[in-house]
Amino acid sequence: MTEQASGSLSPRALAPFFSLLALFHVAAIATRFDFVALFVPDVVASAILLAHFPLLLVAGWFEGRIDYGESTVDLPLWMRIKSKPVRLAFTFAFTYLGVVILQTWDISIGPMDPSPPPEWPLGQRAMWFAMMSGGMFFPNYLATAGALIPTLRVITKPLHRLPAVVALLLLSIVGTALGFGAVMLLSNQPIASGIGSAQAFLETPAIAVGIAFGMVWLPILWGLVTGKD
Numbered sequence: 436m437t438e439q440a441s442g443s444l445s446p447r448a449l450a451p452f453f454s455l456l457a458l459f460h461v462a463a464i465a466t467r468f469d470f471v472a473l474f475v476p477d478v479v480a481s482a483i484l485l486a487h488f489p490l491l492l493v494a495g496w497f498e499g500r501i502d503y504g505e506s507t508v509d510l511p512l513w514m515r516i517k518s519k520p521v522r523l524a525f526t527f528a529f530t531y532l533g534v535v536i537l538q539t540w541d542i543s544i545g546p547m548d549p550s551p552p553p554e555w556p557l558g559q560r561a562m563w564f565a566m567m568s569g570g571m572f573f574p575n576y577l578a579t580a581g582a583l584i585p586t587l588r589v590i591t592k593p594l595h596r597l598p599a600v601v602a603l604l605l606l607s608i609v610g611t612a613l614g615f616g617a618v619m620l621l622s623n624q625p626i627a628s629g630i631g632s633a634q635a636f637l638e639t640p641a642i643a644v645g646i647a648f649g650m651v652w653l654p655i656l657w658g659l660v661t662g663k664d
Contacts, residue, residue, distance in 0.1 A: 443502040444662060446518035452658035453520035456494055459654065460527035463487070467534045467549065468564045470557060481618050482646035484535060487528055488617060489610025489651045493603055494524060495587025496594060497658055512580045525579040530571050539621050603655050611647060618643070 463483050466475045475483075503517045516522055534549045541550070551563035594602035 444500045446501055446503060446521065449497055449501060449658065449662045450518065450520045451661040452497055452654060453494070453518065453524040455654050455657050456490065456524035457520055457527055459490075459650070460487075460524060460531050463531045464527065464534060464568055467531070467538060467568075468561065469550070469553065470560070478643050479646060482643045482650065484621065485611065485614035485618050485643060486647040486650040487532060488614035489607045489647070490654065491525075491528055491583075491587065492591065492606040492610040493651065493655055493658075494528070495584070496591040496602060496606055497662065498525075498584065499588050499591050499595060500662075512584065516580060516584070522576060525584060526572055526576040529575045529579045529583060530568060533571055533575060534568055535621065599659060603659075607648065607651050607655070610651070611644060614647065615640075615644070 465471050466480060466483060472480070498521060501518065501521070503515055537548065538550050549564055549567045551560040551567075553560075555563070591602075591606065594605065597605075
């Protein structure tokens, strides 16, 4: 079986792009730790959340151009993605969104609760947060491979016919609109770790969107420059 994609780029060609995304998503997860969140302004925290939606669409567009090569057996998708940076980028992005949702509504999935008791010492809280967010990695990877990546491939495939800059600009705009809606929804909830109130976000929407666009277009430009065989 062949994972053929528009453009037929090798996983190695896009490894720098997805490596940059993975680092961004790891940093985003770190901002959800209560101690780190104290140093993250509300508008930046909102921009980080907002940026994840266009970044996922953009990542889906780039991932859809990868040719993973042939497989002699019909393996599930999570085993056919032969690129560690791709797996890390999507999984960490999904993990960040999962942590935000769990913290926003103060829920846990079984033992998975990324919010440690505030009375614990800093080191113990940090270890708990790392274990709980890191413990989601493989289930989140299965979820991204089983649902998220196939969905993104369907959404972004028609845009492979457009010039790259045009397609990525459209995805940035659509994704930012989706992210704006998500921030507004979540900012109506009591969030102890930094997404700010609805009022705080509404006071600086242009700044949040501007920061988010910068977060999105830096990796886009990096991907366009480095994503060539």
